[in-house]
Amino acid sequence: xxxxxxxxxxxxxxxxxxxxxxxxxxxxxxxxxxxxxxxxxxxxxxxxxxxxxxxxxxxxxxxxxxxxxxxxxxxxxxxxxxxxxxxxxxxxxxxxxxxxxxxxxxxxxxxxxxxxxxxxxxxxxxxxxxxxxxxxxxxxxxxxxxxxxxxxxxxxxxxxxxxxxxxxxxxxxxxxxxxxxxxxxxxxxxxxxxxxxxxxxxxxxxxxxxxxxxxxxxxxxxxxxxxxxxxxxxxxxxxxxxxxxxxxxxxxxxxxxxxxxxxxxxxxxxxxxxxxxxxxxxxxxxxxxxxxxxxxxxxxxxxxxxxxxxxxxxxxxxxxxxxxxxxxxxxxxxxxxxxxxxxxxxxxxxxxxxxxxxxxxxxxxxxxxxxxxxxxxxxxxxxxxxxxxxxxxxxxxxxxxxxxxxxxxxxxxxxxxxxxxxxxxxxxxxxx
Numbered sequence: 236x237x238x239x240x241x242x243x244x245x246x247x248x249x250x251x252x253x254x255x256x257x258x259x260x261x262x263x264x265x266x267x268x269x270x271x272x273x274x275x276x277x278x279x280x281x282x283x284x285x286x287x288x289x290x291x292x293x294x295x296x297x298x299x300x301x302x303x304x305x306x307x308x309x310x311x312x313x314x315x316x317x318x319x320x321x322x323x324x325x326x327x328x329x330x331x332x333x334x335x336x337x338x339x340x341x342x343x344x345x346x347x348x349x350x351x352x353x354x355x356x357x358x359x360x361x362x363x364x365x366x367x368x369x370x371x372x373x374x375x376x377x378x379x380x381x382x383x384x385x386x387x388x389x390x391x392x393x394x395x396x397x398x399x400x401x402x403x404x405x406x407x408x409x410x411x412x413x414x415x416x417x418x419x420x421x422x423x424x425x426x427x428x429x430x431x432x433x434x435x436x437x438x439x440x441x442x443x444x445x446x447x448x449x450x451x452x453x454x455x456x457x458x459x460x461x462x463x464x465x466x467x468x469x470x471x472x473x474x475x476x477x478x479x480x481x482x483x484x485x486x487x488x489x490x491x492x493x494x495x496x497x498x499x500x501x502x503x504x505x506x507x508x509x510x511x512x513x514x515x516x517x518x519x520x521x522x523x524x525x526x527x528x529x530x531x532x533x534x535x536x537x538x539x540x541x542x543x544x545x546x547x548x549x550x551x552x553x554x555x556x557x558x559x560x561x562x563x564x565x566x567x568x569x570x571x572x573x574x575x576x577x578x579x580x581x582x583x584x585x586x587x588x589x590x591x592x593x594x595x596x597x598x599x600x601x602x603x604x605x606x607x608x609x610x611x612x613x614x615x616x617x618x619x620x621x622x623x624x625x626x627x628x629x630x631x632x633x634x635x636x637x638x639x640x641x642x643x644x645x646x647x648x649x650x651x652x653x654x655x656x657x658x659x660x661x662x663x664x665x666x667x
Contacts, residue, residue, distance in 0.1 A: 237494030238452045239661070240482040243459025244498035244552035246506035248532070248539060250564035250647055251499045255292040255455050258661060263450040264300045264442060265293025268485030269475040270457025271308040271340060273367045280652055283324070290317050291455055294328055301328075302438050305336035306475060306485020307457075308370040309382065310345075311427040333431065334438040334487075335383035341395070342423060343402050343415050344369035350410040371474035373398060382435055385428045388421070395420050439487025446492055454482035460498070460552040461506075468598065471510025479556040497661055498558040498641065500549050502566040502631075505539040507532050511599040514542030514578045528568040543605070545578045546638035551591040553641040560661055561639060563632060564647035567654075572610040575631060578603035579638050608634055616649040618656050624648075 239258070243249045255265060272288040285295060289309065294301040303309065318328045344366030351369075373379035378398045384391045395417045406412040442452055458477040461467045466478055475481060479496045483489060503524055506512045516524070521541045524530065530539035552558060569575055581588040581601035592598045611625040618624050624632070624646075636643045644659035 238446055238454070238488065238492050240454045240456070240479045240493055240496045240556075242456040242477065242479055242482075242496065242498055242552075242556055243462075244500040244549050244556070244558070244561060245459055245504055245545070246461045246512070247459040248505055248507065248530075249459060249499040249501050250562070251292075251455060254497065254499050254562040254564070254645070255453060258453055261451060262293065262296075262299055262453045264302055264445055264452040265291040265296075266302040266304050266438075266442065266452060266454045266482075266486050267291040267307055267457060268304040268454050269306045269477055269481045270473060271365065271367045271370070272310050272313045273365050273458075273473065285321075285324075285326075288317060289313050290321075290328070290331070293453065293455070294321065294331060295326060297327075300330045300332060302442065302486075303331070303333045303337060304438055304486040305334040306481060307334070308338045308340050308367055308374070308475075309333070310340040310365065311424065311431065313365075315427065315430065331434050332436055332438055332441060333382060333434040335381065335435050336439075336487075337382050338370055338374050339380040339382060339384075339424065340366040340370045341373075341380055341398070342420055343399065343406075344373065346406065346412065346415070347402065350406070350412060368474040380424070382431070385424060385431065386435075388425065391424070392417055392421055442486060442488050443492075446488070452488070454486060454488075454493075456481065460556060461548060463555075466551075466555050468510045469595065471508065479558075495559040495661070496556050497560045497562060497644075498549070498552050498556055499562045499564060500544075500552070500639070501528075501564050502544060502569055502635070503528075504542045504545045504548070505530050506542075507537055507539050511595075511601070512540055512542060513547075513581060513598075513601045514545045514603045515540050516542050520572075523572075524568060528565055543576045543578055543603070544635060545603070546635065547578060547581055547588070547591055549635075549639040549641070550589075553639060558641045560644040560659065561636070561641050562645045562647070562661070563635065563643050566628065566632070566646050567615050567648045569610060569631070570615060571612055575608050575610050576603075576605040577608060577634065577638065579606050580604040606634075616654055618648050621646070621656055621658055624656065 291301040293299040321328050347369045348366045349364045403414040407414050456477050458473045462473045463477045464472050504514050524541035583597045583601050608631050609627045611627045613625045646656040648654050
């Protein structure tokens with residue numbers, strides 16, 4: 236059985252939680268390998284809706300071991316708020332494993348995130364203010380706090396003291412905020428230590444041993460390809476690697492063990508936060524997509540920017556992730572439209588671009604080149620086979636498959652976990 240990486244193929248919010256949930260009954264481990272509580276997955280089970288931010292969506296499937304890998308940054312307060320929320324709703328989260336090498340979002344990281352964003356003014360990035368960026372910056376600057384540090388109090392105090400030497404100067408002298416003490420940070424973090432202890436382990440070892448036994452591991456990316464710190468629309472990106480390569484560095488599983496890479500894309504495009512988005516709509520069609528698709532952030536509640544399907548972006552995602560399959564979600568949102576534009580290229584100052592421009596200024600100036608496909612009016616939420624879809628809906632999916640350079644193996648036709656059309660076996664993608 237394979238190791239499968241699942242990533243967002245656009246700017247996030249594509250429905251990765253649903254895709255994970257669909258695979259869940261055939262998966263033994265679900266691993267969150269990057270990001271923190273700055274993104275969310277919404278999973279609908281029956282008449283219940285679950286909004287997950289830090290926890291892997293596999294935590295909702297009995298028999299699956301959910302894992303938070305070393306590439307994640309963890310706000311311990313948020314972690315236990317989510318755990319307690321699931322317990323109140325009858326979900327057992329006791330199988331959760333947490334990497335001892337994962338980094339902690341310290342209280343001062345949240346403070347710095349908010350004051351820095353306000354300080355930037357019109358140059359703001361559009362962060363969620365949850366301390367993600369500062370925590371990753373501390374990691375790279377080698378002044379970060381790791382989960383394992385909670386179990387050595389002297390080491391923890393020393394690390395906090397070292398981190399605050401610089402941060403307090405910034406807070407007091409630049410941002411006119413009060414200094415933060417070592418003890419207040421340590422006391423808050425140590426308050427979670429005992430409850431966290433049964434979850435903490437060497438998750439790299441656990442996952443590699445699981446693969447040795449022939450078990451199936453699904454690596455679930457937070458955020459998405461176009462928000463990847465290396466490959467996204469920099470600087471309007473997240474602070475981690477949300478592409479398939481991040482699954483290896485964020486979990487301690489080598490790339491030779493990955494069997495397939497599934498990209499999740501909406502049948503249109505959305506984005507939250509700042510930065511360029513060539514197909515963004517500012518008319519009644521954008522409002523239609525937002526209203527019908529309920530396009531408001533799971534984590535922030537912010538209205539999402541909406542636009543038509545951008546095949547240039549998904550071709551890029553296919554290339555940088557090595558996608559073997561695409562799960563296309565929210566096809567039902569397009570029902571009722573007489574004509575559906577699809578962006579197949581960009582026009583940048585009179586020059587046609589089939590691929591993503593390498594210059595960010597060119598990308599920001601890109602005008603979409605559209606092809607127009609006929610829509611459909613029939614209700615498709617009951618479709619379970621590809622042939623159940625109206626012919627024009629089938630044609631739309633096949634057109635997207637062609638221009639995205641990747642086969643579309645599953646199609647979401649509604650919010651429920653059962654409302655999906657499966658064309659190919661996602662767990663046996665390579666070599667078919």
